[in-house]
Structure formats: C-alpha cells, structure tokens
Amino acid sequence: VFRALQLRAGAYKNIAESDIGFVYTAGFGVNLYLVNIDLGAAVSPQTTKIDNATIPKEARVELAISSLF
Numbered sequence: 001v002f003r004a005l006q007l008r009a010g011a012y013k014n015i016a017e018s019d020i021g022f023v024y025t026a027g028f029g030v031n032l033y034l035v036n037i038d039l040g041a042a043v044s045p046q047t048t049k050i051d052n053a054t055i056p057k058e059a060r061v062e063l064a065i066s067s068l069f
Contacts, residue, residue, distance in 0.1 A: 004031050006038075020057050021046045038064045 006029035013022050027040035044058040 005029070006031070008040075012042075019046070020044050023058055034068050036064075036066045036068065038062075038066075040064075 006027075008025075008027045008029075010025045011022050012025065014020060021044060023042050023044045025040065025042040027038065029036060029038040040060075040062045042058065042060045044056045046057045047054045048057050049055075
C-alpha cells in the first residue's frame with residue numbers, strides 16, 4: 001500500500017515577487033505497476049477581485065500520467 005499511494009504537502013514563496021506571499025501545495029499519486037498517476041494543486045491565500053468575484057492571486061492544478069519501464 002505504501003508503494004502504491006503517495007501524498008505530499010508543502011508551501012513555497014517567490015522571493016522575487018512580494019504581492020503573492022506563500023502558496024500552499026498538496027498532491028496525491030497512485031503507482032499502478034507500470035503507470036503512475038499524479039494530481040497536484042497549489043493555491044495562494046492572497047486574493048484579488050475580478051468582475052466583483054474574489055479569487056486567489058495564484059492557483060494551479062496539474063495532472064500527470066507517466067509510464068515506468
């Protein structure tokens with residue numbers, strides 16, 4: 001089970017730009033013998049307004065499928 005499932009969490013800060021602050025990250029991966037599926041996300045607690053909607057200044061989602069051989 002521990003070889004098949006992967007969890008991670010973290011944070012980063014871009015020291016060149018000061019308007020975003022810390023960005024929190026999390027991810028989940030599954031190793032199915034020869035195929036890896038990985039889903040990761042990042043979001044900033046800092047927000048901005050666009051068309052009267054409040055959204056995070058930075059948000060990302062990533063999906064990767066890879067093959068091991």
